[in-house]
Amino acid sequence: MTVNDTMKPTLRLTNVSKRFGGVAALDNVTFEVLPGEIHALLGENGAGKSTLMAISAGSLQPDEGSIEVLGRVVENLNPLMTHRMGISIVYQHPALAPDLTVYENLAMALPDHVRRYDSATKEFVAQQLLDVGFHTSIFERVSDLTVVERQLLEIAKALMAQPKVLILDEPTAALGARETDMLFERVRSLAAQGVSIVYITHRLVEVRAICDTVSILRDGEGKGSFKVSEISDTEILQRIVGANVTQEFPPKHEGATGNKVLEVHGLSGRDFRDIHFDALAGEIVGIGGIVGNGQSQLLRALAGVERSSGQVLLNGHAQRLRNSSSALQSGIVYLSPDRLNEGLFTSMSIRENSAISSIKMFSRAGVVSRRPEASAVKAEGAQLALKAKSIESNVLSLSGGNQQKVLFARALLNPNMKVLLADEPTQGVDVGARAEIYKILRRIADSGVAVIVVSSDVRELNGLCDRVVVMSSGKKAHEFATDEITQEGITRAILTATKHDEEVAAVETKEPHSRGAGAMVKRFIRxxxxxxxxxxxxxxxxxxxxxxxxxxxxxxxxxxxxxxxxxxxxxxxxxxxxxxxxxxxxxxxxxxxxxxxxxxxxxxxxxxxxxxxxxxxxxxxxxxxxxxxxxxxxxxxxxxxxxxxxxxxxxxxxxxxxxxxxxxxxxxxxxxxxxxxxxxxxxxxxxxxxxxxxxxxxxxxxxxxxxxxxxxxxxxxxxxxxxxxxxxxxxxxxxxxxxxxxxxxxxxxxxxxxxxxxxxxxxxxxxxxxxxxxxxxxxxxxxxxxxxxxxxxxxxxxxxxxxxxxxxxxxxxxxxxxxxxxxxxxxxxxxxxxxxxxxxxxxxxxxxxx
Missing domain, CATH: 1.10.3470 (ABC transporter involved in vitamin B12 uptake, BtuC)
Known part of the structure; x- marks a missing residue:
């Protein structure tokens, strides 16, 4: 659908302000999206993007300003009203009830005429899920789904509501290239049908690929709206951060690095098998591939969280990673991709979260000495450029990038760290904070630690890592040395390995029916x-x-x-x-x-x-x-x-x-x-x-x-x-x-x-x-x-x-x-x-x- 300036906005927020305590999250912001328009909303973490969209979705009420939907001013908007008015939102952290099944979650968002589970509804739901690449049974509980599957379900839920306005908040943060391409196809199709789409992202390449217009927020204030074709990436970044942007990736190592810190031989576990690689002191090793090919499970096995078989050597000594405690004591530190659910203690302060794994350093006879603990956390926070009102503030008061820095502070306060395992460390982090995290990872590597990074972002693997290992179907498909790494080469290795595995899978005979019956029995027992x-x-x-x-x-x-x-x-x-x-x-x-x-x-x-x-x-x-x-x-x-x-x-x-x-x-x-x-x-x-x-x-x-x-x-x-x-x-x-x-x-x-x-x-x-x-x-x-x-x-x-x-x-x-x-x-x-x-x-x- 062709967008022109004479159209009336489907959604318009005028002079909206919102304060939390004495802090202005939004200050006199005006934002609108036209029918058939894909409108990008950019800004650093904490700039006010999610607050603005939460107000649009009825989850928050503005302190000042007005909201217009389809030309009509709406007051006291709430989620139920937005559903009825045709506004759907895909949250960065999916709004799903984990103890309900896939279908039950969808039933709460389905249009009224398809809420009954009959054959027509089954066909409708199955097709909608397939369209976004979701292949799991609708009778599975959401708590049993992977992070990727939950994100796909969240997207499908929003699309099934047949929205007039679709708000996508970091929809590709947990997705791989294949799922992202499928999502983009659906988004373009909806825009062609006249649906207004708000697209929040930190990835400029996605803005170029799919968006018509871009609006920028900084510190809760609007910094302008532009046609994507009329503004450069440099200008966008300058408006986002408010200053000239420095080099995104820090320089890589030149020449040889240290001794082998980590050696992996024939490691197999859930979703991966027979993995061989090593990591040197001072080196950043990237592990790439399409999401769901065993990369995350490999890191969890190395962290002792999941069971595995094979041999792991640390500084030449064999390790028995029986559990997470033994891995941590050996010097292996793990950063989860899901910082809210798997990394941070959300009811605790920044200080407590940072020092939790090194608390023995600040304790005598079981009593924590507050002063040295606070001094160490403050010093590490200063080194990491942690932006916080106080280290005693709750960790949830921080932006996503600063929450990630708290996890890095926790790792750096561990004096025994020899290997850092970072799974998607920049997921859901803005452009400015992402560059800072790259510098932190390089700083950690320069201290003699072997750093292993799992990333679904090929550009990140290319710019950050000294070596790259590509995985496909749980196996090591290719390894790139420092002088061999290119973005095109990594992409080609991922795609060709995936194609080969699909061909092999098509030849192999499987037993879906027996597995299906067994799955039903297990599902009943659970x-x-x-x-x-x-x-x-x-x-x-x-x-x-x-x-x-x-x-x-x-x-x-x-x-x-x-x-x-x-x-x-x-x-x-x-x-x-x-x-x-x-x-x-x-x-x-x-x-x-x-x-x-x-x-x-x-x-x-x-x-x-x-x-x-x-x-x-x-x-x-x-x-x-x-x-x-x-x-x-x-x-x-x-x-x-x-x-x-x-x-x-x-x-x-x-x-x-x-x-x-x-x-x-x-x-x-x-x-x-x-x-x-x-x-x-x-x-x-x-x-x-x-x-x-x-x-x-x-x-x-x-x-x-x-x-x-x-x-x-x-x-x-x-x-x-x-x-x-x-x-x-x-x-x-x-x-x-x-x-x-x-x-x-x-x-x-x-x-x-x-x-x-x-x-x-x-x-x-x-x-x-x-x-x-x-x-x-x-x-x-x-x-x-x-x-x-x-x-x-x-x-x-x-x-x-x-x-x-x-x-x-x-x-x-x-x-x-x-x-x-x-x-x-x-x-x-x-x-x-x-x-x-x-x-x-x-x-x-x-x-x-x-």
Whole structure:
């Protein structure tokens, strides 16, 4: 589509300003994009680009200025409104809920007419994913995807919304050449259809390849908009950094370098095999290739994070890289490409992040000496030109480039460093900071350290590295000596090696069907219902064993009592699982169940008429909903943690119950008790209702929007907000649901004890949490199943019951519970190996070795 100046802007921001504290992120900025235009937005990290686009996407509100979409001024823009108005954004850090599947994430962004998963939707989704080079099953959890796959999914999600305005924030940062080319084709096609595209990047070559117009920000201020064809790269760089640009790459070594520091012989591991290379002291060795060909896995194996076989020599001595600690002690330091999730401790300061791996240097008898630690961090920060208000500032207050410098400071403070492994060290970093990082890498190499850099940027490999190794399909395809390195040569080696491997792969016979069946089984075992299957087997086994020793266990009287207790705990546990799936906890459910029984002892007595009895039930429900609403608001305020907020409610509710019934009193009407405990064929109606509710809720949890919103909120709150899931509303509703189900459990308790006793409900708090954990619900949020929670309730109640028939003391009941929780958590963690939970643990290990 031809763009001309007479067109009205699709998106226009006028005189927009935004401050964080006393710092101006944006100052009177005006920006617009026309229909069919690909408009580049450039600037250093911290220049205000992401802030400006977050305002455009409704994630932030401007302090001043106006926003126009399709010629109409819009106020109080939010992500849900932007979705409806046709604005889609691809975030640099994908807005995806990791505990949801690929399809579930997409379903939250799909147009309304394709949200149902039928054959037409399946075809639509499959084609959209293929168009961006995504080939993984739509039933995989996002936490199981690679960084590249997540970025491709984020892009596909934005494109599927059929946007009128598409904002791309560093979309190629994690992509290789092939995926980038496919993305560019889609972007050009969308522009030809009249879609307005905002393209944020740090790569000028991409601006030249795809963009029509470029706007530049510096320090939160606009520095002009230009036609790409009318401005040179030098002028762009000068406007970005505000000064003349010096040489981007530092000079390489001339002549021989030091001795061999690292030697790798026949190293094989996940996604790579039979790798041979070496690295000399003072040398920068680059490892290139299309993303996903084993380069990153090779570095992780050398860092001891992933298992490998083969021989690794350090200064001529063989190393056993059993784990990350042994690698670090040997002098191998690793910098992850994902600095936020795998490198930085985001709740800690710059000083703490910098000194964490060298803390023994500043400690005596286990006590850290603050003054030398701070002096060392300040000195290293000055050498690295770290821009920060204070070393005590939170590390997240820094720009991407300065966050990367903190990781370099951590490495340089390690006196034992012999090898530095840097995986995509300039990913997501602006032009100015990128040149500084190149100088830092060269400075480290000049100190006698062997530096190994993985990069998907051919230009970076050419300009920075003394030698380059090209990998393809997990194998070493070519090695370039210093005088052989050219950009064209590296590119040719990558492309020809890829072509050869594709031809070989086409000849090799594979077994996708058998692998597919195996993958389905593994997916089920790692999934939410794996724990439910184990619990069902345990319940049956324990019941069978007890019946063999005492047939009275299955007697009508015992079963009826057992079923009533299961329903009692089950209702409370199901309610608790709503909250735990959001990543919180509700400690007030036990006292609330007790308060419900106490309220019943006032209204549900023989002395009351039917209308009073009905009003009693109404008051129970209203009180529960109010308690849940207040709990939700307290947690949402961020002033209180979920534990603190609900602990306040716990104490308050227990106090109210004791105030009403300091001693047990108020006998419940037999007609009310019979109504609540009634059933058919010895099975209480309450238990039937509980099971049916669990099945219906589990269906909704996966097939309805409320269920996806609930799990997305617990999986990643910010991502849920950006997906338009209204996580705040979802959080409050979860606490209200928890209280409502605790009320139902309290009604069952009231019928069981038959009297108002303020002390009877307290124990349900921890017992309900136990049932939820046994049922396979993640205490970190985002995952769970109501059926599993009911089965957990059955198992706990059964254990308490069988101890009597087996002649065991009451202590055994709690030992059984503790053992079951220990085993359940272990099995749960093992079943999720190599999935999201394992990846989060993996990230913690990566931080440890940094």
């Amino acid at each position: 999934g939410d219902f794996g724990a439910s299957l184990v619990l069902a087997v345990l319940v049956a086994a324990i019941g069978t064993y007890t019946y063999i020793h005492s047939p009275r266990f299955l007697g009508h009287f015992n079963l009826n009592g057992l079923f009533l207790l299961i329903a009692e705990l089950g209702f409370i546990a199901v309610g608790q699982s709503f909250v735990i799936m959001t990543g919180g906890i509700d400690l007030s459910v036990g006292p609330l169940a007790g308060l419900t029984a106490v309220i019943g002892s006032v209204f549900e007595t023989n002395a009351k008429d039917p209308s009073s009895i009905i009003w009693g039930f109404v008051i129970m429900v209203v009180v529960a909903l109010v308690v849940g609403f207040l709990n939700g608001l307290l947690v949402l305020s961020k002033i209180f943690t979920p534990v603190a907020a609900t602990l306040v409610s716990y104490i308050g509710l227990q106090g109210v119950s004791l105030l009403i019934r300091p001693q047990p009193a108020g006998y419940i009407s037999y007609s009310v008790m019979n109504f609540i405990q009634g059933g058919i064929l010895n099975v209480p109606y309450a238990l039937i209702v509980l099971v049916v509710l669990a099945i219906v809720l589990d269906y909704g949890l996966r097939r309805r929007s409320w269920g996806r919103r609930l799990r997305a909120t617990g999986s990643e709150y910010l991502a849920a907000y950006r997906l338009g899931a209204k996580p705040g509303v979802t959080l409050v509703r979860a606490y209200m649901a928890s209280s409502l189900f605790a009320c139902f459990g309290g009604m069952m308790l009231m019928a069981q004890i038959g009297v108002g006793d303020a002390t009877q409900g307290v124990s349900f708090t921890l017992t309900a949490v136990t049932a939820v954990v046994l049922g396979g619900t993640s205490v970190f949020g985002g995952r769970g199943t109501f059926i599993g929670v009911v089965l957990g309730s059955i198992l706990i109640t059964e254990l308490f019951n069988v101890a009597t028939f087996l002649g065991l003391s009451e202590s055994y009941q709690y030992w059984f519970q503790g053992a079951l929780i220990f085993v359940a958590v272990g099995v749960y963690a093992y079943a999720r190996k190599n999935s999201g939970g394992a990846q989060r643990s993996f990230r913690r290990r990566l931080k440890a070795i940094s």
